[in-house]
Amino acid sequence: MFKVKWVIIHCILFKPKGLLSEMCARDVILRHPHNSLWDARTRELLKVFNSDGQMENRSDLPSMQDFPVDLVSSSRKDRNQSSIGFFQRSRNALMGAADAVRRVAAKGAFGDENRRTEALVVTIDGMIWTGYSSGLLVQWDGNGNRIQDFIYHPFAVQCFCTYGMQIWVGYASGIVQVLDLKGNLIGGWVAHSCPIVKMTVGVGYVFTLANHGGIRGWNITSPGPLDSILCSELGGKEFLYTKIENIKILSGTWNVGQGKASQDSLTSWLGSVASDVGLVVVGLQEVEMGAGFLAMSAAKETVGLEGSSAGQWWLDMIDKTLDEGSTFKRIGSRQLAGLVIAVWVKTNITLHVGDVDAAAVPCGFGRAIGNKGAVALRVRVYDRIMCFVNCHFAAHLDAVGRRNSDFDYVYRTMSFSRPTNLLNTTPAGTSASIPMFRGTNPAEGIPELSEADMIVFLGDLNYRLDDISYDEARDFVSQRCFDWLRERDQLRAEMEAGNAFQGMREAVITFPPTYKFERHQAGLAGYDSGEKKRIPAWCDRILYRDSRSSSVAECNLEYPVVSSVLQYEACMDVTDSDHKPVRCIFSTDIARVDEPIRRQEFGEILESNEKIKCLLKELYKIPETIISTNNIILQNQDTLILRITNKSTEDNALFEIICEGETTVLEDQKATNHYLRGSFGLPRWLEVSPATGIIRPDQIIEVSVHHEEFQTQEEFVDGVVQNSWCEDSRDKEAILIVKVHGNYAIQTRNHRVRVHHCYSSKKNQLTQPNGSRHVQGSVLHRSDFQRLSNSFDVVDQLHKLHSP
Known part of the structure; x- marks a missing residue:
């Protein structure tokens, strides 16, 4: 419920920035698996539809008109006698809308998680784009009709x-994609x-914020020349x-x-060499076995438990x-069952060092039991x-x-919980049998392990x-003839044939076979007898x-991780198991x-x-535009036409x-009650x-x-808090700014238009052309915006306009 209420507060009380075209009077609320389209002026629920664009039954959803209000005259005396306070009315509106959305959302609370709506944006052409946890991108028109959909990347x-004519999409994989408006x-x-x-977007860059707090900036023209x-x-x-x-x-x-x-065994295996290394990785097998333990381990894995x-x-x-806490x-x-890995x-x-993530793959009976398999970090x-x-x-x-x-x-x-999928990188140490290239689409069979710079x-x-x-x-071991024994090694043969561990390497084995020994029996005489x-x-x-890509390549940004083996040996003096522990020390250069x-x-x-x-000068060019008038007078419910002309013969003008x-x-x-609206949208009387x-x-x-005439509820009139619905009969004026820029321009050229609404009782005092729909003014204005440089100038000019 808290999330639902937050969405309502954000989308209804505070008009979102960038509502475009027909969307200037509508807000969209998303709550899986339903989308809701509301009228921003009347607060009326217009449409409820699912992610497929299908209409939902909204007969049980109240509109704002369902809430009782008092309609009174606009006299100050009557206003002051209103019995409904501002905060009470706000509470009623919020609670009513919250209850409506809650009931809609409850119908699909257990819907498909892959169809959960994660993000929304409205583009310059008035279209709405929604993104889903499956990677699906859906385009809607301003009326909530589904136009088309795409999947370019299978992550949320x-x-x-x-900005301009481009859409930037950020994914859970850390990837950014750029689309055009189509x-x-x-x-x-x-x-x-x-x-x-x-x-x-800011100062010519798109800034991305990652889950770990990192921020990066990308040129707004990317990808491009x-x-x-x-x-x-x-x-x-x-x-x-x-470096x-x-x-x-x-x-x-x-x-x-x-x-x-x-x-002593652990010191011989790890402690004796750990002082010279920066990273220690330990893998253990058969820590614990037995049918009961394995079954319990499998059951715990299904509910996310381990250890x-x-x-x-x-x-x-x-x-x-390792002297953990002090040295390491x-x-x-x-x-996973008997397998343990730690770093x-x-x-x-x-x-x-950071961004640690873990994964596990069971390979036992039915690929479900962890007596065989793998764990990874x-x-x-x-x-x-x-x-x-x-x-x-x-x-x-x-x-x-x-x-x-x-x-x-x-x-x-092997799949980690936080994917790092990398684009446009070169294969490293690969084989033709299993291409260990780095990719982005698991649906195409590209393993996550292939993304690593080192495995x-x-x-x-x-x-x-x-x-x-x-x-x-036994004879060859006693004579330390390991070369001949290596010729019989199954792993070496399978790697040379390309059947396993393609593209991987192993240092030359110079130690005796590590299996199988009698426990607590030292020396080579301890082999299984x-x-x-x-x-x-x-x-x-x-x-x-x-x-x-080859063993002779040097470490650089193209080949950022280059490793060599300093030591590869078994600890033959350790007798606590039927296997000997093995260690390998890598010297790794990282660019x-x-x-x-x-x-x-x-x-x-x-x-x-x-x-x-x-x-940059060409990309940031702002097309020249002119407007038909900078002074509009409205009466009653007039609709007048403002024409904007793009004088450029080459470039699109975005406004x-x-x-x-x-x-x-x-x-x-005399002008009074100056309100700086900033990004809070148009006045409710103006469309x-x-x-x-x-x-x-x-x-x-x-x-x-267009002038929209309706019963309104002013929060303040003449500095007095209003507590009831009223009809404001006073003249009103607004300054509209027509902001024009190019597709990549980081600056805008602004035209300012004065819109004056004259209340109907005064219409005989003004003269204007007949008809409810017409163009006002015959002069095309190029430089009106140059006289008013900021919002404070606007207020000053408005005040002077009617002041003696």
């Missing part, structure tokens, strides 16, 4: 912004790494604002076999090992995306195909050794992909933009480049008519249509100026 529309897609790009919550020039010029100075950061990343994986480790006491024990122990800070973790960052670089490091995926794939020697299938399923379906897969991948016996493997005698294998692996320097270079290019200066101020005129012809629009080159548009 968060906000709109319009709905054609002009272009799009990545604006932020998280949802865009607001956009606004200015972008090409700026990109070329800035590209030539890339070396000036590119290379280096961070060492420790990645560790361990299948703990449902056991617990000693502090277990065993998983928390491991996190607490690693916290202690844990910034994220995720558990720690060194406290001195926490300002450069996505982290932004120095403004680059890194993904770490902890996996546990299908077991047994002959299950190579199932392991490949597990990888494929994890890679393609690390770690875990018990369970690939074994082929064509070798137990005894042969039981009845099954499982052949030793490198089940526990760490693979990676950075942003290079990032030094924003202050780039902004400085950007400003210098704008000031010095002659091509850009000429282009908007607002009321800058109004006044009432006393019987002695202008269209209030905005586009004038084609060398064309004329006719604007009707």
Whole structure:
């Protein structure tokens, strides 16, 4: 109910800015799954329709006329005796309208979430555009009739912004798209790494506000020729604002076999090398297993719950090992059944690491049980995306195909809660089998993991050794003949064949196979010697992909993340599990933009480049326009015509008519009660249509100026608060401003028009042409707007107009 009331207050009491053409007298209220169209003057509900444009039954919705009011004369004595106070009347109106919208909204409270209306904008041509959580864009006319719809991006529309003849759309994925007034897609790009919550126009730029608080400005001409020039010029100075950061990343994986480790084992595995790294990523498998636990874990996942006491024990122990809170800070973790992944960052670089998000994919029975599968964390490091995926794939020697299938399923379906989809970027380390390119449309099968600048897969991948016996493997291990054993490695063969981990790399293995061992038995003699005698294998692996297209590429803004392996080894002295823990230390160079320097270079290019200066001068040109009169007199319910002529033969002229101020005129012809209306729309006695629009080159548009006579309720008359409905019989005047600009112009040329309404009892005192619809004045005015430079001038001139 609170949300419904807020919408009503915003849309009815305070007239929104930019209501266009026929919409100048109408407001739109959105409340899933219904839209409501109201008359802004009478507060009457005109139409209720759903997202498909179908009319809804509104027989039970009261209009403002249903509320009892007193109609009294306009004498001051009667006004002062009114029994209904201003605040009481406001309360009645609000509560009545709130109840109406509440009842409409209640009918569809459980509608399809994908059809929820998220944003609305009214464009210069009077059309209404709505955006939905499914990415659907719908165009409506001013009467609420559905015209057409599009889907250009399958993520929720968060906000709109319009200027000139373009519509800017901000999505939950952080992407901005630009459309023309017909709905054609002009272009799009990545604006932020998280949802865009607001956009606004100012001084030649469209500013976007992201969910994390970041603000960026985009030239209002984008996408266009200015972008090409700026990109070329800035590209030539890339070396000036590119900064290379280096961070060492420790990645560790361990299948703990449902056991617990000693502090010495954790120190040997992680603590002994953590002092030299900035980021620590740990993946654990088989933290806890068993049919009951797995079933409970699956049930908890369906309602958004995760974690277990065993998983928390491991996190607490690693916290202690890494001196969490002092040297390191844990910034994220995720558990799926027996799988756990967590990330720690060194406290001195926490300002450069953030936007942590988690995901999980079960690969067990029916792709629903988490005994096999993957958990992942996505982290932004120095403004680059890194993904770490902890996996546990299908077991047994002959299950190579199932392991490949597990990888494929994890890679393609891993989905984080905050998408970062990136546009127009180059593939990095890709393979022809599974294109690891960065894209924007999951509906087209483009994985979210492909968006990362760096991916690390770690875990018990369970690939074994082929064509070798137990005894042969033991002999080669004892002789440390690892080269020959690597020739039998299933994972290496599958990667070379392009069947799994396409585009990824692994450092050369120089340590013995990490599976399977007898617990608490040291040395190579600890390999499984039981009845099954499982052949030793490198089940526990760490693979990676950075942003290079080749292994020799240097780190730059085109290839922003370049990693090399400093250490890849197993901790053979740890005996707490039947697997040995494995660790890999990466030295990672990250290219990032030094924003202050780039902004400085950007400003210098704008000031010095002659091509850009000429282009901006042409783009910001304001077409010359003239108006038919700057003085309009209305009587009764007259409708007079104001003509606006576009003298340009090349450019469209965009216009908007607002009321800058109004006044009432006393019987002695003196002006009083000056009201600065600002952006609060036209006076209720005056109707202008269209209030905005586009004038084609060398064309004329006719604007009707109409006096609307009705019973009104003035809040103040002669400085006295009014508490009843009355008929104001005094003369009234308003100053209309016709604001004209080009499609990209950041300034406007203004014409000011004086509109005087003379009450019917005085009509014989004035002379004007016959007929209720006519053009007033025969002189085309070019420079009236030059004499009045601001709103204070307007009030002063109005006062002088009737003052002796």
